[in-house]
Amino acid sequence: MHISVVVTVYNERDNIRPLIDQINAALQGYEYEIIYVDDGSTDGTLKELYSIDDPRLVVVEFRKNYGQSAALMAGIDQAQGKFIATMDGDLQNDPSDIPHMLKKAEDEDWDLVVGERVNRQDNAFFRKIPSRIANYIIRQSSGVHLRDYGCALKIFRTEIAKDIGVYGELHRFITVLAALEGARITQVPVKHHARKFGESKYGLGRTFKVVSDLLLMLFMKKYMAKPMHLFAQSGLALFAIGVLINVYLLVLKLMGNDIWGKPIMVLGMILLLAGIQLITVGIIVEIQMRTYYESQNKRPYRIRRLKTGSSIVEA
Numbered sequence: 001m002h003i004s005v006v007v008t009v010y011n012e013r014d015n016i017r018p019l020i021d022q023i024n025a026a027l028q029g030y031e032y033e034i035i036y037v038d039d040g041s042t043d044g045t046l047k048e049l050y051s052i053d054d055p056r057l058v059v060v061e062f063r064k065n066y067g068q069s070a071a072l073m074a075g076i077d078q079a080q081g082k083f084i085a086t087m088d089g090d091l092q093n094d095p096s097d098i099p100h101m102l103k104k105a106e107d108e109d110w111d112l113v114v115g116e117r118v119n120r121q122d123n124a125f126f127r128k129i130p131s132r133i134a135n136y137i138i139r140q141s142s143g144v145h146l147r148d149y150g151c152a153l154k155i156f157r158t159e160i161a162k163d164i165g166v167y168g169e170l171h172r173f174i175t176v177l178a179a180l181e182g183a184r185i186t187q188v189p190v191k192h193h194a195r196k197f198g199e200s201k202y203g204l205g206r207t208f209k210v211v212s213d214l215l216l217m218l219f220m221k222k223y224m225a226k227p228m229h230l231f232a233q234s235g236l237a238l239f240a241i242g243v244l245i246n247v248y249l250l251v252l253k254l255m256g257n258d259i260w261g262k263p264i265m266v267l268g269m270i271l272l273l274a275g276i277q278l279i280t281v282g283i284i285v286e287i288q289m290r291t292y293y294e295s296q297n298k299r300p301y302r303i304r305r306l307k308t309g310s311s312i313v314e315a
Contacts, residue, residue, distance in 0.1 A: 002031045002082055003102060004158075006075030008068055009036060009089035011043040014197035019091055020052060026095035033058055036089070037075045040065030069171040076161045084161045088152040094191040101155045101188060111160045111183035114146060114175055115153035115190035137214060144179045146187050153190055157183075173217050180224075227289055231282025239275025242268050 005023055009016070016036075023034055037060040038046050049059045060074050076084060083102060087093040093115070101113045138149050149172070156178070164177045175185060223230040245268030249259045259265055 001033060001080045003027070003085055003098070003155075004033050004035055004079035004081035004083070005085045005087065005095070005098070006035045006037065006072065006079060007087055007089045008039060008071035008075060009041065009045055010039040010065065010068075010071075011041045011045060012089045012197075013041070013043045013045045013048050015089055015091045016045065016048045017052065019089060019095070020054065020057065022091075023095040023098075024054075024056075026098055030099075032056060033079075033081065035060065035075045035078050037071040038062060039068065039071040069166045072171050072174075073166045076156075076164075076166075079158060079161070082158055084156045084158050086152060086154050086156070090195050091197070092193050092195055093151075093153040094193060097153060097188075097190040098155070101153075101190070104186070104188060105155050105157065108186070109184070110186050111157045112175065112178045112185045113155040114148070114185060114187045115151040116146075116148040116187045117151050117192040118189045120192050138173070138176070144176050144185070146175060146185070148187065149173075149175055151190065151192075170213060170216075173213060176217050225289065227285040228282045231278045231285065235275045235278030235280075235282060237275070238271045238278065242271030242273075242275055245271065 005027070007019065020034060033056050034054070035058045036049055038049065040062050046059075046061060049057075058078060060071075060078060062071065062074070072086060075086070083105060085098050085102070087095070097115060101115070104110060105113045139145055154174070160178055160181055160183045163181050164174060166174060166177065170177060179185060219227075219230070245264055249262070249265055249268060253259050
């Protein structure tokens with residue numbers, strides 16, 4: 001199997017057949033499969049999928065709506081191709097872009113090729129502006145410099161895609177997650193079409209979710225293997241300030257001043273306790289991190305290739 005095309009859908013009945021036809025037309029000459037993951041649709045999407053007689057079509061039916069991240073993970077788990085293409089099921093991504101993205105991944109040895117919607121056909125206020133805000137925040141905070149993080153059309157090497165844990169709502173950060181796995185990433189311009197059928201599932205509220213998920217990404221990127229550095233540094237700083245405040249108050253008390261009821265005394269005690277708690281949390285998280293790696297025989301590094309003598313083996 002050369003490539004697996006993973007499409008996640010939720011209430012996209014009218015888009016099913018046109019998209020499958022486009023994928024089949026675009027991938028003529030390739031050995032491929034099309035994996036549709038239905039995320040609890042209620043509009044007849046499943047009925048439409050089951051009515052299609054195509055030996056290359058695989059349908060994954062969820063019991064209920066679990067969200068796009070879970071659907072994406074399910075599709076990747078089912079994929080058997082050497083490469084995995086992901087795309088939305090709303091006909092806005094164009095399957096005709098897949099062959100040249102796949103060729104770029106193969107010829108130039110990229111682990112992930114991401115689409116860039118250069119002529120985006122979306123509403124400016126509800127889609128483009130929030131997307132630009134989110135892109136800027138992710139670019140500045142994550143250190144992964146792409147122009148468009150939100151394009152669903154991507155080509156992965158399968159070993160990279162299957163190593164990524166896409167939980168919660170982290171599908172927005174799949175490029176950052178891939179970078180954490182050591183993936184080499186590039187971006188290419190792709191076509192983008194206006195939605196013809198159905199309603200968009202995105203809106204302004206998405207920007208706020210991006211910010212909350214970004215905090216988790218920053219932790220995973222910088223402190224996943226060394227959480228004590230984050231919690232201990234913050235805890236020691238607060239503890240030190242608390243100690244200074246309390247030493248100052250002790251000096252005042254020894255000089256005969258009344259310190260009872262002073263707000264600074266309450267602040268000093270709060271900082272002491274907060275510092276102790278952060279240091280304690282850091283120790284607990286450090287133990288959990290070691291359990292995470294050691295219980296599953298994981299390593300905090302990734303090997304791309306291994307050369308022994310004259311032979312080179314892909315890890």
